[in-house]
Amino acid sequence: MSLTKEAIQLITDTALVATAKALDTDMPTVVIPEGAKVVNLEAYGAFRSRFRGTFSTNSLLDFGKYVTDRAVGDARGFINQDEMTCSVLFNLGTEEAPGHADDRAVLKLKATAGYQAVQAISGRAMSQKDMSDWIEDWNSTLSAVGEDNQNISLVKAIAAVRTITVKASSESDHTVSETRASRSAMDAIEATSKETLPTSLIFSVVPFEGLQLREIILRISVITSGAQPALKLRWVGEEVQREEIAQEFKSVLQDQIGDAAALSLGAFDPK
Structure with missing residues (x-):
């Protein structure tokens, strides 16, 4: 008498249940029916097989x-x-x-909030209002210096940013001789302020918890190409300082x- 596939599977499953075949593994496992499936018994033990x-x-x-x-x-x-x-x-x-x-x-x-602020502001063109607001927000960690590295109070620095005036002037030269004539023209644009405009802002910040306090120099430049003046801060020596922080x-x-x-x-x- 030949046995069907289902009968053979039933005999195999019955034998597996009867013998409770354990496997030689570090984590306790045993073979049970359902196609000799390997089952992890760790969840049923008092402890895990290893710390992880x-x-x-x-x-x-x-x-x-x-x-x-x-x-x-x-x-x-x-x-x-x-x-x-x-x-x-x-x-x-x-x-x-x-x-x-x-x-x-x-x-x-x-990154600390201050360090994130420096990374976000560096190289981004800002309006006068946005720049003055940013200086006000971070006044506790900022100092301003002028062309000769003289200290400028942040109150005056903010006032200078808010009162920038752009002046444009044109100059042309004409040269005439018997054989030729030449003409050159030059436009000069100057940004001035009622207050002394700082050349740099110095941002004192701990970049990450556990690291030392650092001073980041942000050079101020005024962009006069648009209808309204804009300001941009450039992180001086950015790559060098980032490498120093990583080290x-x-x-x-x-x-x-x-x-x-x-x-x-x-x-x-x-x-």
């Missing part, structure tokens, strides 16, 4: 404390200076004994973590 999870924070101090408190041997950290982030993997393992790399701490520094991030992070994890520049994808 991701700790995420914007605080450099809390990140450092978490990593040092864990004190896991062979922990590896990877720093992305462009993104101001760091990931520490506590169970990365080695080539001979690779880990699951699912126990980690992730730090992503969040400081790595240095401070290393001081916070110490020997709790080996840090490297770059990213690691545990696929």
Whole structure:
């Protein structure tokens, strides 16, 4: 007598249930019917089979404390200076004994409000009112200087921005000889103010929590090509300062973590 496919499947399932076949895995698993499906039994145990999870924070101090408190041997950290982030993997393992790399701490520094304001304003043309309002909003962290680096009070700086006058003048030269005639014309546009217009604003800001206070120089330029004068702030030495901030991030992070994890520049994808 031949057995049907359904009968063979029933006999197989019955045998699996009777023997409760356990698999030789680190995480407790057992084979059950439904096509010999492997089922994870961790959820039914008193504890998880291993510690895992991701700790995420914007605080450099809390990140450092978490990593040092864990004190896991062979922990590896990877720093992305462009993104101001760091990931520490506590169970990365080695080539001979690779880990699951699912126990980690992730730090992503969040720019302070002042640093975000500097990045947003740099290189953007603004009206007189918008510029004066911006200076008023950040007056506690700003100072103004003139052409000879003399200090200018912010009250006078705001008044100077609000009272800019654009003057245009034309000049033409005519030269005539027996064989030729030439003519040149030049238009001169000058922006002036009733008050002394500052040449630069100095913005004092901590770019990210845990890093040192920095002074960012914002050079003021007046744009006279439109119907109304506009102002623009240029971050002097922007790329250099950004690089200095990134280097400081790595240095401070290393001081916070110490020997709790080996840090490297770059990213690691545990696929």
